[in-house]
Amino acid sequence: MTALSLNNVNKSFGPVHVLKDISLEVEDGEFVVFVGPSGCGKSTLLRVIAGLEDASSGDIRIGGELVNQTPPSKRGIAMVFQSYALYPHLNVRGNLTLALKQERQPKAVIEERVAEASRMLGLEPYLDRYPSELSGGQRQRVAIGRAIVRQPRLFLFDEPLSNLDAALRMNTRIEIANLHRQLSASMIYVTHDQTEAMTLADKIVVLRDGRVEQIGSPMELYNNPANRFVAGFLGAPSMNFLPAAALSPGDPREMGLRPEDIRLQSGGPIAGAVSHVEQLGGDTNVILQTATAPLTIRLFGQHTIVPGDDVQFGYDPARAYYFGDDGQRVS
Amino acid sequence: MTKARSNSLNTYAMHGALILYVLIALFPVFVILINSFKTRKAIFREPLALPDADSFSMIGYQTVMKQGDFFLYFQNSLIVTVASLFFVLLFGAMAAYALSEYRFRGNTLMGLYLALGIMIPIRIGTVAILEMMVASGLVNSLWALILVYTAQGLPLAVFILSEFMKQVSDDLKNAGRIDGLSEYTIFFRLVLPLVRPAMATVAVFNMIPIWNDLWFPLILAPAEETKTLTLGSQVFIGQFVTDWNAVLSALSMAILPALVLYVIFSRQLIRGITSGAVK
Numbered sequence: 001m002t003a004l005s006l007n008n009v010n011k012s013f014g015p016v017h018v019l020k021d022i023s024l025e026v027e028d029g030e031f032v033v034f035v036g037p038s039g040c041g042k043s044t045l046l047r048v049i050a051g052l053e054d055a056s057s058g059d060i061r062i063g064g065e066l067v068n069q070t071p072p073s074k075r076g077i078a079m080v081f082q083s084y085a086l087y088p089h090l091n092v093r094g095n096l097t098l099a100l101k102q103e104r105q106p107k108a109v110i111e112e113r114v115a116e117a118s119r120m121l122g123l124e125p126y127l128d129r130y131p132s133e134l135s136g137g138q139r140q141r142v143a144i145g146r147a148i149v150r151q152p153r154l155f156l157f158d159e160p161l162s163n164l165d166a167a168l169r170m171n172t173r174i175e176i177a178n179l180h181r182q183l184s185a186s187m188i189y190v191t192h193d194q195t196e197a198m199t200l201a202d203k204i205v206v207l208r209d210g211r212v213e214q215i216g217s218p219m220e221l222y223n224n225p226a227n228r229f230v231a232g233f234l235g236a237p238s239m240n241f242l243p244a245a246a247l248s249p250g251d252p253r254e255m256g257l258r259p260e261d262i263r264l265q266s267g268g269p270i271a272g273a274v275s276h277v278e279q280l281g282g283d284t285n286v287i288l289q290t291a292t293a294p295l296t297i298r299l300f301g302q303h304t305i306v307p308g309d310d311v312q313f314g315y316d317p318a319r320a321y322y323f324g325d326d327g328q329r330v331s
Numbered sequence: 332m333t334k335a336r337s338n339s340l341n342t343y344a345m346h347g348a349l350i351l352y353v354l355i356a357l358f359p360v361f362v363i364l365i366n367s368f369k370t371r372k373a374i375f376r377e378p379l380a381l382p383d384a385d386s387f388s389m390i391g392y393q394t395v396m397k398q399g400d401f402f403l404y405f406q407n408s409l410i411v412t413v414a415s416l417f418f419v420l421l422f423g424a425m426a427a428y429a430l431s432e433y434r435f436r437g438n439t440l441m442g443l444y445l446a447l448g449i450m451i452p453i454r455i456g457t458v459a460i461l462e463m464m465v466a467s468g469l470v471n472s473l474w475a476l477i478l479v480y481t482a483q484g485l486p487l488a489v490f491i492l493s494e495f496m497k498q499v500s501d502d503l504k505n506a507g508r509i510d511g512l513s514e515y516t517i518f519f520r521l522v523l524p525l526v527r528p529a530m531a532t533v534a535v536f537n538m539i540p541i542w543n544d545l546w547f548p549l550i551l552a553p554a555e556e557t558k559t560l561t562l563g564s565q566v567f568i569g570q571f572v573t574d575w576n577a578v579l580s581a582l583s584m585a586i587l588p589a590l591v592l593y594v595i596f597s598r599q600l601i602r603g604i605t606s607g608a609v610k
Contacts, residue, residue: 013434052505073511085502089524099510146510158502 001028001064003154003186004049009058011041011048011210018044020210022058026154026188026203031180034190035197035233036207042190045207046156049188051075063153073102078147079156082163084139086131092142093127096149103150110149117148120182121175137168144179155187161196173199194234198222206230228327231256237285237296244322246292253330256321259285259298265314270295274309288313360586367391367579374575391576394567395584398577403556404563409588411473411559412541415480416534422481423488423533424496424526428518430489431496432504442493448486453479454546464551471554479547484537495529496522531596538596542589560585 004026011019018041026032034042047053049060051072060067067075078099086095096117100110118124121141131139140160147155157176161169177200180187191197197204198218206213206221206229214226218234225231231239237259244251247269262270272290279302286297286305297313305311322330365381366374373386380386395401430442453460460479461470469475499522507517523530548562564581567574 047505050505050509052508072505072509077509079506079509081502081506083500083502085500085506087503087506087521089520098512102511146506 002026002061003028003030003063004188005059005061006049007059007061009045009048009060010056011044011053012056018210019048019055022210022212024205024212024215026186028186029184031177031187031189031200031202032205033197033201033203034188034205034207035192035194036213037233038192040207041210042192042207043158044210046079046158046188046190049154050077050079050156073099076153077156078150078152078154079158080140080143080147080160082159084131084136084143084163086139086142086146088131091128091130092123092134092145095131095142096123096127096145099146099150113149113151117145120148120179121145136164137172140164140172141175144176148179148183153186155185157187157189159191160189161191161193176200194236198234204234206233225321225329227329228254228256228323231321231323231329235259237298239321240293240295241323242290242293242295246290253322253324256323257295257315258319259296260300261319262295262297262313262315264299264303264311266312268312268314270313270315271310274305274307274311276307277305286311363579363582363586367576367583369576371576374579388576391574391578391580392584394574394577395580398566400555401560401563401581401584404558404560405584405588407473407557408542408560408585411476411480412538412588412592414473414477415484415541416537418477418481419484419488419537420530420534423485424492424523424530425518426485426489427492427496428522431493442489445489446486448482449490453483457546457550461550469551471552471557473552473557475551476547476557476559479551480537480541480544484533484541487536488533491533492526492529495526499525531598535593535596538592539589542585 002025006022006024009019009022010017022045024032034045036042044053048055049062051067051070055068062075062077087098090098093114096114097110100113114127118127121144123138123141123145126134126138126142131142134142140163143160160176161172164172173196176189180200189196189200201218203215204218204221205215208229214221214230216224221230221234225234228241232241235258239256239258240262241254241256244253244255247255270288270290272288272295274286275289275294276287278285278287281302283301284299284303284305286299286303288295288297288311295313324330362378366378368382368388368391369380369386370388370390373380373382373388377386382388426445430438430445464470464475469478503521503525504517507521512520543561544559545561545565548557548559549565552558553562560581564578564585567577567581
């Protein structure tokens with residue numbers, strides 16, 4: 001069964017065409033991540049799915065039901081917001097139960113679900129506190145708990161980790177992944193962070209300028225990007241682009257090389273002066289100024305390269321990507 | 332910041348300036364208060380002297396109590412002020428919410444139209460208002476005043492509140508929508524508590540002019556049973572003779588309720604004035 005299917009969804013704000021013919025499917029239990037640079041329409045798409053914005057045209061089906069005209073609360077969804085959006089006048093218990101009370105669930109059901117959610121998220125000690133008395137991480141857990149208690153057909157996450165610091169972000173990311181396994185619920189997750197996308201997703205939807213650029217599993221997109229944009233967006237450090245003519249004269253295409261596919265090789269075809277070195281311990285990032293373009297090279301382990309060195313590198317031609325003038329992948 | 336604070340000369344200068352300003356601002360009130368407790372002769376002989384055993388007199392307050400129904404005036408003023416404030420805040424906040432929250436054709440034009448009243452004094456329309464009130468039979472009723480003051484207060488209320496409503500997090504309102512709250516619940520339970528400082532600001536800005544107004548009570552509701560406090564006090568001011576004891580006593584008493592309301596709102600007010608500037 002499909003948890004969500006979008007069919008040619010369009011959204012315009014006046015003359016501004018924000019979403020252009022978006023079609024995609026989310027299977028039951030699937031974790032789908034919408035990723036793209038800011039302003040690509042990913043949050044708008046999520047709000048259209050939630051029913052907070054009306055689609056200008058196209059069909060939105062949740063669990064097979066057409067929901068274009070259904071208000072957000074009746075769509076069987078729950079949403080977690082970037083700014084947590086907890087109700088400031090209610091304590092944690094009040095925040096968790098409000099939606100259930102609105103649905104007129106019996107008291108026993110409400111209590112059972114709150115107990116279940118607070119056990120999963122470790123919220124028991126905070127149930128009587130107010131949002132202003134909680135830390136950022138705790139607030140985000142309450143926001144997630146508020147979504148869990150509703151037992152929705154579809155979870156929507158709108159950049160839920162952007163307001164957390166780096167360490168907490170990683171912990172919460174793992175918590176969300178665990179939660180997905182435990183609940184085996186369908187989830188849609190919006191982020192601009194490609195690490196979150198790669199680590200969490202069953203399926204990634206890459207968006208740019210309101211269009212779907214490519215849909216696929218993280219490794220599919222990484223190993224087989226459809227175009228220059230997807231190739232450059234996924235992977236950190238991002239892919240290097242250089243005119244293919246620099247390595248094989250006369251070739252009109254653009255070549256893409258992942259930083260980790262370039263290796264040290266004395267007398268290799270890629271040569272230049274090192275302009276900067278980042279020692280990360282586990283690996284070393286080298287910025288190389290070649291005749292045509294700066295290249296980022298990721299070497300595993302520690303290397304004693306210093307800026308100003310002249311170094312030669314080689315690459316595996318089988319792992320090079322080629323793009324045509326229009327940015328589409330050629331081979 | 333710490334440097335400025337450690338410089339004691341600066342601190343003294345700052346406090347000196349503030350205290351000076353307080354003295355200047357409170358001086359007229361002080362003069363009114365002390366003179367309201369003096370005999371008529373003492374008021375004119377030494378207006379700045381404190382009342383002593385000789386000059387102390389409650390004659391002003393006695394006159395006020397005897398002449399006319401002062402408590403009724405008081406009550407009228409209070410009803411008019413509180414009811415007008417209630418309607419200004421209620422309708423102002425609702426309009427502001429609609430303008431800041433919903434996208435509809437003519438949103439900006441509607442906002443400008445509602446703000447227009449800030450620039451056009453309502454008194455220009457006095458004759459038309461009077462005609463309207465006569466036609467609808469509202470002359471000499473408190474409703475006439477309440478309606479006019481509500482109209483007078485709305486433009487500024489809508490203008491100030493819509494700015495503040497725009498700052499209320501969209502996520503919060505959307506969370507409410509997803510949880511199945513109605514738009515009214517979202518407005519009353521989520522948004523209004525968050526703009527309370529702005530509401531207090533609007534309330535204070537509107538309260539003082541309404542409480543002190545003489546113009547509309549004089550024109551729209553001069554009957555004995557609908558007189559407001561300011562209008563009631565005017566009976567003591569004659570063209571040739573003015574009963575200063577009574578005037579000063581009436582004014583002293585009129586300060587009280589405004590003071591009480593202000594104290595209630597002031598904590599919120601300061602937050603309302605500064606929050607826009609500091610954040």
